[in-house]
Amino acid sequence: MVATAATSAFFPAISPSSDSGAGSTKFGSGSVNPGGSRPKSSSRGLQVKASAQAPPKINGTSVGIEGVKFDDDLTTSPPPRTFINLLPDWSMLLAAITTIFLAAEKQWMMLDWKPRRPDMLIDPFGLGRIVQDGLVFRQNFSIRSYEIGADRTASIETLMNHLQETALNHVKTAGLLGDGFGSTPEMCKKNLIWVVAKMQVVVDRYPTWGDVVQVDTWVCASGKNGMRRDWLVRDCKTGETLTRASSVWVMMNKQTRKLSKIPGEVRGEIEPYFADSPPIVEEDGRKLPKLDDDSADYIRTGLTPRWSDLDINQHVNNVKYIGWILESAPLPILESHELSTMTLEYRRECGRDSVLQSLTAVSGAGITNLADAGDIECQHLLRLDNGAEIVRGRTEWRPKHATNFGMLDQIPAGNT
DSSP states (O other), X not given: OHHHHXXXXXXXXXXXXXXXXXXXXXXXXXXXXXXXXXXXXXXXXXXXXXXXXXXXXXXXXXXXXXXXXXXXXXXXXXXOOOHHHHOOOHHHHHHHHHHHHHHHHHHHHHOSSXXXXXXXXXXXXXXXXXXXXXXXXXXXXXXXXXXXXXTSBBOHHHHHHHHHHHHHHHHHHTTOOOSSSSOOHHHHHTTEEEEEEEEEEEESOOOBTTOEEEEXXXXXEETTTEEEEEEEEEETTTOOEEEEEEEEEEEEETXXXXXXXXXXXXXXXXXXXXXXXXXXXXXXXXXXXXXXXTTOXXXXXXXXXXXXXXXXXXXXXXXXXXXXXXXXXXXXXXXXXEEEEEEEEEOOOOOTTOOEEEEEEEOTTOSTTGXXXXXXXXXXXXXXXXXXXXXXXXXXXXXXXXXXXXXXXXXXXXXX
């Protein structure tokens, strides 16, 4: 009884047609008895077609039932449909995919607007793009947690690194990047590199962690043998101007370490990218004084560059000089004020074996009650321990959390 119930779940019962008048007959391994009684049928010549399944077998032998005859064509059923049989023909799919990719590659190779060099791809990894008739390079930066200081705002070194990064990406995107640090192919042939001669920076507001800033940069001619590069930094969300900077660059021979004129071949490379616009920061014509041990209020000695402070041209990166200059700034100013403007004149480079001194003199109100003072101006000098000048500078400081920046109306309208 139990065996019959179990096997009936796997082998369904076959019911004769209603016009035969016979009762239902069950087939199953548990209900078939070769030597048992014959099942009743309305006609001994009745042929039953089991369309649902083949006749049962015992030990590989078909079991016949007297009075019931199975057609020969029903004894062999088609193989059951399995997972393997249901799989598609993957070779046809792969052939179709290959055809699509080959066609796409052919179309790409036929395009006449593709860049001439792989490094001229426009913003392949979010590194910026050229805008405004090909003369301005634009790149966005997100202020990272490791780029902010004790004031929870980006440091001046962070901003200067952003300016330097956009300058290099501008040269690269324009297809002018050679093997040097911002050098063009013709400059590399003549062993020439760019060095900064003067830098002016105006900071209206410092961005904070999570802010996204947009940096625009462009180049202009500066005299017969110089090039000016300007930057404009804005808040991506509000469009507010954050920082403006203007710099003058000259060429130096990489081997002799002496200044050089701009060769005609190099000028032919860079002049098509020169914009015709005034400096975004009005030049400060005031002469920067030379400090000495008697005129300086604060002196920091024993400053040495590390290996990581050198760039690929084997001289100290100009951003590192800013950090050294601020090493001698008095702590009360750093705690209560923030840097608003900075003017730097680079006199010479220093190597990894150099030992430097940082000198600062506080102008105006003097060095008393610096924490409670209003705007403060400082003079700076970075020199080698033998007295040779590296950088002269001037910085202006405003009390922290000041709201009146008062510099936005000086931005040239043509550069926004």
